[in-house]
Amino acid sequence: MKTSFFTIVLLSLFLSLYPSLSQRCNKKDEKILLRIKKSFGNPDVLTTWTKEIDCCSWYSVQCDEYTDRISALTIFSGNISGRITEAIGNLPYLETLILRKLTNLTGQIPSSIAKLTKLKTLTISYTNISGPIPSFLSQIKSLATLDLSYNGFTGTIPPELSLLPKLRTLRLDRNRLTGTIPESFGNFTGRLPAIYLSHNLLNGSVPQSLAQVNFTALDLSRNRLMGDLSVFFGMNKTIKAANFSRNLFEFNFSNLNQFPESLSVLDLNHNRIYGSLPVTLTGLKLQTWNVSFNRLCGQIPTGGSLQKYDSSAYFHNQCLCGSPLPAC
Incomplete structure (x- = not known):
């Protein structure tokens, strides 16, 4: 009895010294989170999500230090199944939403997500979410990162x-996206975007409008895209990484005489690119380089990074020669 009374006194004293620990959780947010937990099948990974524990201390939950409202929900892995409930749109202070490696998560992205006007990062990745990518995501004007990969x-x-x-x-x-790259992607108002569209079923030509955009990274690999890639290069560009491998690109590589100094990754393997390798490639510090399985001819320029790669970066071309391939 004395021990119990002593424990209560200590607890009361502790809470009086640190009242934020007992009062921090916003009850509206707590209610929404419990609905989210239910929609996910009350999984073991969310066992801390109970009314007995302040919701700002729950696993995968973060509260803003000034408003004490839920600012981040980041759930990685776990035995979560079910769908994303519409209730998720009722967390008005949410800035980060990450649902990753939840392979039993199904359904579609709920329209209520468009209500999250403060959202900066939206990641739904490695799940079984399906259906079309909703256009209403464009209403979240605060978004800096949109990651819908591996779904x-x-x-x-x-x-x-x-x-x-x-x-x-x-x-x-x-994913299993089809159709072409939108012409509108040449009008990105975002600053220096990095875009990853690889491993889909995209087809058609790359829009010439993309020449207007300064990308930092662009990955279009493993699709069925066609056309000329010269729109992405030039001294005024800032692209660092470009992967265009395993497509149907067909153009004269000899016509590309200028490359941005920032370019360190260039993968063009398994296309239909012809012509010769421009000497200006020797001015690049390439960390990744591959032009194998194309229709290139002529001597490989000497210098720069071009000789630090073995023959696998060059083989299966029409008539390339010179180190690291046999002499011309």
Whole structure:
């Protein structure tokens, strides 16, 4: 009895010294989070999500230090199943939403997510979320990162995504998207975007409008895209990483005489590119380089990074020669 009374006194004293620990959780947010937990099947990974524990201390939950409202929800892995409930749109202070490696998560992205006007990072990745990529995501003007990679999305890429003014990273790779790259992607108002569209079923030519955009990274690999890639290069560009491998690109590489100094990754393997390798490639510090399985001819220029790669970066071309391949 004495021990119990002593414990209560200590607890009361502790809470009086640190009242924020007992009062911090916003009850509206707590209610929404419990609805989210229920929609996910009350999984073991969310066992801390109970009314007995302040919701700002729950696993995968973060509260803003000034408003004490839920600012981040980041759930990685776990035995979560079910769908994303519409209730998730009722967390008005949410800035980060990450649902990753939840392979039993199904359904589609709920329209209520468009209500999250403070959201900066939206990641739904490595799940079984499917259906079309919704155009209403373009209403979240605060988005800087949109990562919908490794899911089951189908249909075409919404052209409205180019309207996101603060977008820096767009990942739609590893889905089953079809159709062409939207012409509107040449009008990105976001600053220096990095775009990843690899491992889809995209086809058609790359829009010439993309010449207007300064990308930092661009991955279009493993699609069925065609056309000329020269729109992405030039001394005024800032691209650092470009992966165009395993497509149907067909153009004269000899005509590319200028490359941005920032370019360190260039992968063009398994295309239909012809002509010779420009001497200006020797001025690049390439960390990744591959032009194998094309239709290139002529001597490999000497210098720079071109000889630090073995023959696998060059083989299966029409008539390339010179180190590291046999002499011309």
